[in-house]
Amino acid sequence: MNKIKMHISGIIQPLIAIFVGLAVGTIAILLAGESIINTYREMWNGAFGSIYFLSNTLERSIPIILAGLGVAFAFRAGFFNLGAEGQLVMGAVTTAIVTVYLPFQGVLNPIVAITAGMLVAGLLSFFAGWMEQRFQINLLISTLLLNYIAVLFAGYLVSEPFRDTSSAGGVPQSVMVDEASRLPKLLEGMNVHFGFVLAIILTFVLAFVIKRTTFGYEVRMLGQNVFFAQYGGIKRKKVMFISMLISGMLAGLGGSVEVMGMHYRFIEGALTTPQFAWTGLMAALLANSNPIGTTVIAIFLAALDTGSLGVERNTDVPNAISDIIQAVLILFISAKFTFAFIKSKKKEGKK
C-alpha cells in the first residue's frame, strides 16, 4: 500500500511542477499579448511538430545530456563539478583545432580529435580535483573560476592563432572540419547526428558502472558517507581523481561532438550562449544524479528550448519564455511538498 502511495507522490510532484510551469508560461504569454493556445501549439510544433523539429530537439539535447552525465557522475561520488561549461568549451575547441591539423581525414580523424578534446576537458576537471586534494581548495570555487578562464582561453585560440581568416570579420571561429571527417547525421537532411547515439550508449554504460561495478560501488559509498567509505578501505583520492576525470571527459565530449557533428567548427559563444552546461547541471540535479533520469530530463529541457525557438519564429513571444518555464519547473520539482498522506505515514512509523 505504501509503495503505491510512494509512486503516486512521485508522479504528482512532476505533474504539479509542469502544471505550475505552464501556468506561469500562460501568464507570460498573456503579458506578451498573444493567444495562449496558438503559442503552446507553436511550442509543441517547434519541439516535436515533425521529424525535422524532433531531430532538432534531439540534437540540442546531446551536449545537455553529456554535460549532465558528467555532473551526475561526479556528484554521485559527492563532488560538485560546477565546471561543466569550461570543460565543454575546452573539449570543443581542442577537437576543432586537432581535427584540422591531423595529417589524415576520414573515420580515424574524428576519433582522434574527439579523444583529444575529451582528454583536455578531463584534465581541466582533474586539475580542479587535484587542487582540492592537494591544497584543500574548494571544488565549487575552482571549477567555477576555471569556467571563465577556459571560455576566455578558447576564445583567444580561435580569435588569434587558429582563426579562420578565409571569411572576413564576424565572430571568431576556427577553420571548417573536412567533409570526410564529419560525424554522420542519423537521418539525411536532419540535424541530429551520431553524437546522440554516443550519448544514449554512455547513459546506459554509466548506469551500469554505477550500479554493477566495484568502482561504481566505491563512488556511491564515497558519495553517501566519506567516513564510512574510508573506514571500508575506499581511497578517496583515487575515486575522486577518476570520477572528476570522467566527469570532465563527458562534458568535453558534449562539446566535441557538437563541433564534429553540428557546427563543423568552433564558433565563439555558440556553446556558452545556449547555456548547455547549466541546463545539463540542472538535469543531473533534478534526476538525483541517476544517469537515465538525467538523460530523460535533458531531452525534455531541450524540447522546451527548441519549442520556444519555434514560438519566437512564429509569434511575438520571445524565446526567453523557455528560461522562465524551465526555472519554474525546476523550482517546483526540487521543492519537497509534504502531502497529507506522507505525514500520516510518518506517524505510523512512530508507533
Place this chain on the structure above:
Amino acid sequence: MENLFDLSLINSTIRMMAPLLLAGLGGAICARVGIFNVGLDGLMLIAAFIGVAANVFTNNIWISILLAIIGTMLFSLLFGYMIIHLKANMIVTGIALNFLAIGVTTFALRTIFGVQGAYYNNEMVGLPTWRIPIIDDIPVVGNLLSGQSPVVYLGIIATIGMYIFLKKSVLGSHYDAVGINQVAAKSQGVKIKTIQYQAIIISGILCALGGVQLSLGQVTMFSENMTGGRGFIALVATMLGQSNPIGVFLAGGLFGFTEAISIRLQGLNIPTNFTLMLPYVITILAMFVFKDRTQLSAMKNSQGSSR
C-alpha cells in the same frame, strides 16, 4: 609602469568592487546562517532591470532604487521559501533562480521596451556622484573616496555595519549559532527559520544595491544577462573572505583591483582575453593563501538537503 598605477586606478577599483562587495556581503550573511546562496547573480540581474525600468517610467533615481530593492526582496523571499519551507536543494534552487532572472528580464525587456540585446535611454537619471564635504578637502584621499555614487558608500557602510552586527550584537551571535549548529541553536530558543529569512532578505537588499550600481552607476542601460557572472564572482569573494565582512571587502577589493588593471592592460599589446582572465587567475592563486573554513558548514547543509 608609470601610467599603469596611479590614483585613478584605485578610484576605478573602488567603483568596480562596489557591486561585488554588496553581493558578496549578501552571500556572506547567508553563509553565516548556513545557506549557500548561488542565486546572487539572478538577484543582481533582477535589480538591475527593475532599476532601469522604474527609471524610465518615474524618472526618479530614488524611487527606482526603492522599487529595485522591493522587487529583489520578493525574489529572494521566493528563494527563501523554497529552501527553508519546502526543503529544496539550495544549489538547484539558486541556479534555477538565476535562470528565472535571465528569463524574466529578457522577456520583459522585449515585451516592455520591444528591444533585443540592450536598452539605452538618454532620458534616464543615473546614480549621482556625491562629494563628501570634509573628506573632499583632503589632498590625495579626497579624490579617491569622494565623488563616488551613494551605492559605493553604502557598500563601505554595510561592511562595517555587518561586521559590528555579527561581532557585537546578540542577534548577530544567533546568526552564527544557526550557521554552526542548527539543533543546538534551536534548543536555546533561537528561531531558526525567522533568522534564515532575515538573512535572505538582507542579502536580497544588498544584491539589489549591487545590481542598481551595475545598470545605473557608470552607464544608464540594461543589456540581456548584464551581470555577466558577477554574482558568481561575488560568491567566490564570499568564500575567499570566509563569510567575514572584512574578508569579503578585501576579496572584493582584490577582484575590483585586478579588473581595473585588466582594463588598463588592454592598451598594451596583450590579447584582450588574457587581460580579462587576470581576475580569475589571481583569485585562484589567492585561494592558495586563504583557506576557506566557514563555508563548509553551509555546504554540508546543502548536501544534506539534497537527500
